[in-house]
Amino acid sequence: MEYTPSAKELSNFPFLKNSKEYIRQKYPSLDNLFSGDRGEILIKQSLNRIRDALFAKRKYGEGGSSNPEDNIASYALARVIISCLNDRQLIERLTRYEAEQAYQAIVNEEQWNENFQLEDSGFSRLCTMVASELGISIKQNQMPLVDYIELVSTIHEDRFRLVNRIVTKGQVQINEFEMYDLLRERIRVITQRDLPIKVPSVFCEKIAPHLAELQKVYQEKMLQQFGKIEESAFPPCIQALINAITSGANLTHPGRFSLTSFLHNIGMEKLQITELFARAPDFDREKTMYQVGHIIGGGGTEYSAPGCAAMRTTGLCIRPDNLCEQINHPLSYYKIKKKRMQRSIKEKKVE
Numbered sequence: 001m002e003y004t005p006s007a008k009e010l011s012n013f014p015f016l017k018n019s020k021e022y023i024r025q026k027y028p029s030l031d032n033l034f035s036g037d038r039g040e041i042l043i044k045q046s047l048n049r050i051r052d053a054l055f056a057k058r059k060y061g062e063g064g065s066s067n068p069e070d071n072i073a074s075y076a077l078a079r080v081i082i083s084c085l086n087d088r089q090l091i092e093r094l095t096r097y098e099a100e101q102a103y104q105a106i107v108n109e110e111q112w113n114e115n116f117q118l119e120d121s122g123f124s125r126l127c128t129m130v131a132s133e134l135g136i137s138i139k140q141n142q143m144p145l146v147d148y149i150e151l152v153s154t155i156h157e158d159r160f161r162l163v164n165r166i167v168t169k170g171q172v173q174i175n176e177f178e179m180y181d182l183l184r185e186r187i188r189v190i191t192q193r194d195l196p197i198k199v200p201s202v203f204c205e206k207i208a209p210h211l212a213e214l215q216k217v218y219q220e221k222m223l224q225q226f227g228k229i230e231e232s233a234f235p236p237c238i239q240a241l242i243n244a245i246t247s248g249a250n251l252t253h254p255g256r257f258s259l260t261s262f263l264h265n266i267g268m269e270k271l272q273i274t275e276l277f278a279r280a281p282d283f284d285r286e287k288t289m290y291q292v293g294h295i296i297g298g299g300g301t302e303y304s305a306p307g308c309a310a311m312r313t314t315g316l317c318i319r320p321d322n323l324c325e326q327i328n329h330p331l332s333y334y335k336i337k338k339k340r341m342q343r344s345i346k347e348k349k350v351e
């Protein structure tokens with residue numbers, strides 16, 4: 001008999017086609033989602049969802065709504081809101097959070113799903129359906145090499161490197177828990193792929209105060225997270241850009257953009273960033289102020305610093321060191337290095 005997931009099952013995986021269809025029937029247009037008292041409630045739930053993603057506070061099963069319809073609708077609306085903000089880091093935080101929620105739903109399924117049913121493969125019926133929609137067959141504890149390589153291309157953990165895997169006749173051996181990890185990664189990639197979506201400006205304008213508040217909260221969080229600026233903890237790529245300015249070279253547009261957005265993300269003010277560009281021999285204050293202002297949000301869009309993959313594409317990943325092998329974003333490099341430096345200062349004081 002064909003298996004049709006319940007609304008509760010779908011609400012744990014709101015990115016599935018069936019979930020989207022379910023909510024489309026209830027709310028045929030974006031206007032329906034936004035309107036009236038119901039719209040207000042859904043907007044509030046969606047904003048909470050984004051805040052949870054930013055602060056990673058909610059554990060699986062805590063908070064949220066017990067109404068499956070609201071859960072799916074707030075997922076869809078959170079994507080609309082985050083698209084209005086159009087900030088890559090916020091998008092990344094939200095999609096990581098959604099992938100983690102789905103992962104927790106899978107590994108804890110027996111606790112919440114009264115329709116839980118185990119298949120001969122050892123995976124549940126629901127998990128098998130979710131995996132299949134994501135293009136992954138989990139019927140056996142193995143995966144074709146080509147699919148595996150594609151799936152792990154965004155994972156930097158040693159245990160997933162091909163040299164550390166058993167490969168037999170073109171199939172990579174995977175245990176149950178690794179399969180769940182791979183599913184989580186696939187969900188993250190798929191939910192991130194089409195963001196930001198194009199949202200008519202009228203909707204973004206309608207929720208402008210909420211957007212401003214979210215941005216403020218996020219910026220404060222970043223400042224708390226990064227604290228005092230420590231130039232010696234900058235990653236090699238950022239150091240190289242600063243050295244280039246100091247030695248009188250003209251930065252390319254991606255170079256200016258990467259440096260400015262990085263410095264802004266770690267909490268540097270517009271004036272401070274501009275002063276850094278003042279190290280260049282052909283420094284033009286007015287022009288620099290304008291360009292910096294545009295990148296840090298003066299044009300309505302606040303840009304996030306590019307990740308390592310994008311830096312490599314633009315030729316800006318220069319002299320990566322050992323720490324670079326463990327991270328995929330210059331901001332993560334900075335955070336880790338700064339922590340290590342602080343720890344070693346503390347240890348020296350104790351000695």
Ligand code: SF4
Binds near residue numbers: 236
């Ligand atoms: S790996 Fe990343 S952090 Fe390291 S130098 Fe390259 S872009 Fe910078």
